Amino acid sequence: MSTADASGPSEGAAAPRRGVPEATVARLPVYLRALHALADGGRTTVSSEELAEEAGVNSAKLRKDLSHLGSYGTRGVGYDVSHLVGEISRELGLSRHFSVVLVGVGNLGRALAGYGGFATRGLAIGALLDADRERVGEQIAGLTVRHIDDLPDVVTGISIGVIATPAAEAQQVCDLLVAAGVTSILNFAPTVLSVPGHVDLRKVDLSIELQILSFHEHRKAALAEGLLA
Amino acid sequence: MSTADASGPSEGAAAPRRGVPEATVARLPVYLRALHALADGGRTTVSSEELAEEAGVNSAKLRKDLSHLGSYGTRGVGYDVSHLVGEISRELGLSRHFSVVLVGVGNLGRALAGYGGFATRGLAIGALLDADRERVGEQIAGLTVRHIDDLPDVVTGISIGVIATPAAEAQQVCDLLVAAGVTSILNFAPTVLSVPGHVDLRKVDLSIELQILSFHEHRKAALAEGLLA
DNA sequence: CTGACTTTGTGCGCGCGTTCACAAGTGCGT
DNA sequence: ACGCACTTGTGAACGCGCGCACAAAGTCAG
Numbered sequence: 001m002s003t004a005d006a007s008g009p010s011e012g013a014a015a016p017r018r019g020v021p022e023a024t025v026a027r028l029p030v031y032l033r034a035l036h037a038l039a040d041g042g043r044t045t046v047s048s049e050e051l052a053e054e055a056g057v058n059s060a061k062l063r064k065d066l067s068h069l070g071s072y073g074t075r076g077v078g079y080d081v082s083h084l085v086g087e088i089s090r091e092l093g094l095s096r097h098f099s100v101v102l103v104g105v106g107n108l109g110r111a112l113a114g115y116g117g118f119a120t121r122g123l124a125i126g127a128l129l130d131a132d133r134e135r136v137g138e139q140i141a142g143l144t145v146r147h148i149d150d151l152p153d154v155v156t157g158i159s160i161g162v163i164a165t166p167a168a169e170a171q172q173v174c175d176l177l178v179a180a181g182v183t184s185i186l187n188f189a190p191t192v193l194s195v196p197g198h199v200d201l202r203k204v205d206l207s208i209e210l211q212i213l214s215f216h217e218h219r220k221a222a223l224a225e226g227l228l229a
Numbered sequence: 230m231s232t233a234d235a236s237g238p239s240e241g242a243a244a245p246r247r248g249v250p251e252a253t254v255a256r257l258p259v260y261l262r263a264l265h266a267l268a269d270g271g272r273t274t275v276s277s278e279e280l281a282e283e284a285g286v287n288s289a290k291l292r293k294d295l296s297h298l299g300s301y302g303t304r305g306v307g308y309d310v311s312h313l314v315g316e317i318s319r320e321l322g323l324s325r326h327f328s329v330v331l332v333g334v335g336n337l338g339r340a341l342a343g344y345g346g347f348a349t350r351g352l353a354i355g356a357l358l359d360a361d362r363e364r365v366g367e368q369i370a371g372l373t374v375r376h377i378d379d380l381p382d383v384v385t386g387i388s389i390g391v392i393a394t395p396a397a398e399a400q401q402v403c404d405l406l407v408a409a410g411v412t413s414i415l416n417f418a419p420t421v422l423s424v425p426g427h428v429d430l431r432k433v434d435l436s437i438e439l440q441i442l443s444f445h446e447h448r449k450a451a452l453a454e455g456l457l458a
Numbered sequence: 459c460t461g462a463c464t465t466t467g468t469g470c471g472c473g474c475g476t477t478c479a480c481a482a483g484t485g486c487g488t
Numbered sequence: 489a490c491g492c493a494c495t496t497g498t499g500a501a502c503g504c505g506c507g508c509a510c511a512a513a514g515t516c517a518g
Contacts, residue, residue, distance in 0.1 A: 021474075021475075022474090023474080023475060023476090024475095025441055025444050026437070026441055028440070028444070029434075029436065029437040029440040029441070030421070030434075030437065032440075033419065034421075047494090047495065047496090048495075048496070048497095049495085054421070055421060056421040056423070058476075058477070060476080060477060060478075060479090060497095060498095061475090061476065061477075063495090063496060063497060063498085064475095064476085064477095064497080064498075066496095066497095067496085067497055067498075071496080071497070073495080073496055073497080074483090074484065074485090074495085074496080075482075075483045075484050075485090075494080075495050075496045075497080076483070076484035076485050076486090076493080076494050076495050076496080077484070077485070077494085077495070077496090078494095078495070078496085079496090091444070091447075092440050092443055092444045092447065093443045093444055093446055093447020093448070093450070094440065094443060096443075096446075096447060096450070098443050098446055098447075100439065106340070107336060107339045107340035107343055108337075108340035108344075110336045110340075111335070111336035111337035111339070111340045112435060114336055115337075115435055115436065122440075122443065123436070123439050123440065123443060159446050160439070160442050160443070160446060162439070183446065183449060184442040184443075184445055184446050185442075186438050186439060186442055190262065192259070192263075192283070192284060192285040194285070200442060200445045200446075202438055202441065202442060204433060204435070204438055205258075205259075206341060206344055206433070207258065207344065207352070208255070208258040208259065209415050209431055209433055210329065210352055210389070210391070210415060211257070211258040211261075211321050211323065211351075211352065212254055212255055212258070212431065213389050213413040213414075213415055213429060213431060214321055214322045214323060214325075214327050214351070214352060214389070214413075215254050215257070215320070215321045215322055216413055216429045217322055217325075217327055217388050217389060217412065217413050217429075218320075218321065218322020218325060218327075219322070220412060221322070221325070250504080250505075251504095252504080252505060252506090253505095276464090276465065276466090277465075277466070277467095278465085287506075287507065289467095289468095289506080289507055289508070289509090290505090290506065290507075292465090292466060292467060292468085293467080293468075293505095293506090293507095295466095295467090296466085296467055296468075300466080300467070302465080302466055302467080303465085303466080303513090303514065303515090304464080304465050304466040304467080304512075304513045304514045304515085305463080305464045305465050305466080305513070305514040305515045305516090306464080306465070306466090306514075306515070307464095307465070307466085308466090
């Protein structure tokens with residue numbers, strides 16, 4: 001369960017239940033977005049082929065993914081758009097309307113707070129925190145920034161935390177969140193965090209993504225030079 | 230090669246050469262960061278066990294990863310920190326000092342431009358573009374924002390593009406980048422982009438990450454309720 | 459020089475995820 | 489009522505990546 005990477009099961013001991021594969025879970029939000037777009041366009045049903053195209057995946061994969069959360073399609077017809085939206089939302093827990101606490105209101109934090117995609121469906125930022133007294137009291141996206149010292153009071157009933165602080169403070173903030181009862185953390189700080197086993201941790205590292213692209217460019221360039229020689 | 234997800238090989242036809250696994254490439258930047266930290270701390274050698282701990286991975290995995298880019302360790306001793314930094318940097322193409330063009334200077338774009346992690350080692354933003362005339366001319370992180378119409382002139386010699394625009398404009402911007410010769414794209418807009426086969430595409434989707442955490446919270450909660458019942 | 463200790467590099471088995479290909483189910487036209 | 493066209497759901501094969509466990513290789517003390 002702990003230290004789950006942006007792409008990896010994690011898993012400790014307990015978990016099975018109805019076992020939806022981690023890889024599938026990671027794609028459900030994409031399907032959901034595509035379905036919303038279709039619904040807004042007035043569509044009521046959609047075939048796996050079409051939806052797969054829209055989501056940028058293989059149609060067989062899509063069907064297998066959906067089959068993991070029950071069979072909600074009709075052979076010969078396809079899937080009912082609004083019904084599928086409901087089922088995926090339920091599976092993702094979006095119908096529970098979890099709140100999120102965001103720590104660190106720098107440029108990235110502001111971007112996240114203002115990010116339409118968050119509030120769009122089911123998830124909403126419930127609190128903003130920062131260590132800088134200058135920022136406390138500021139209004140962002142309809143919320144008032146509070147001081148990090150208020151963290152224990154603020155996170156009552158909130159189980160998801162987002163860390164958008166500098167790397168140096170990330171582990172400390174992480175520990176505070178865990179101590180306050182947060183059990184899922186999304187880390188944007190460029191550091192490896194350690195958390196207790198019962199806490200889910202995901203990371204998004206902007207510079208790593210770029211370095212991976214750099215690698216591919218490097219490889220392409222080396223290949224091209226090799227061909228020239 | 231096209232439509233590579235944040236976690237998946239991609240692959241079209243050509244590629245082998247010396248074949249470093251995609252999963253390994255994704256971890257190299259993490260090792261690199263840990264190594265820099267060790268070097269700054271004055272360390273000259275490090276064992277796989279130690280470095281693995283620092284990077285949050287299994288030590289066997291670390292050794293296998295490093296073995297993919299040649300054997301640079303000394304049995305009984307460990308790895309030479311600075312030498313390893315050089316080798317990983319070379320493998321990632323960071324010694325080529327690629328420049329990056331960033332399109333979209335909203336909150337997210339600003340965050341990216343100011344992100345220390347970028348410039349840190351080998352990669353630097355070479356140009357900022359935006360469609361909003363209000364923002365053109367503005368100075369951000371030492372660069373002047375230019376208009377998107379200048380894209381063809383600006384990206385000369387730049388092969389990596391970052392898209393931080395709203396979803397609606399992303400595909401259009403993507404096409405412009407590709408037309409201008411960019412062959413690697415990092416997309417932050419919440420949309421599925423399509424690119425020609427020779428272009429590498431990675432995406433970072435903030436809301437998807439949160440929805441995945443929501444799923445895990447949902448599952449934990451359901452499990453707890455199940456135990457109570 | 460020898461032997462004990464440390465650490466790397468890797469062969470092997472296992473499980474997950476992807477994909478193909480097809481059987482089974484559904485609606486529509488005649 | 490019947491068959492045809494369409495689409496789902498899944499069995500099976502394949503390949504990748506992970507982690508264990510160990511042999512090879514090097515260091516250091518005496």
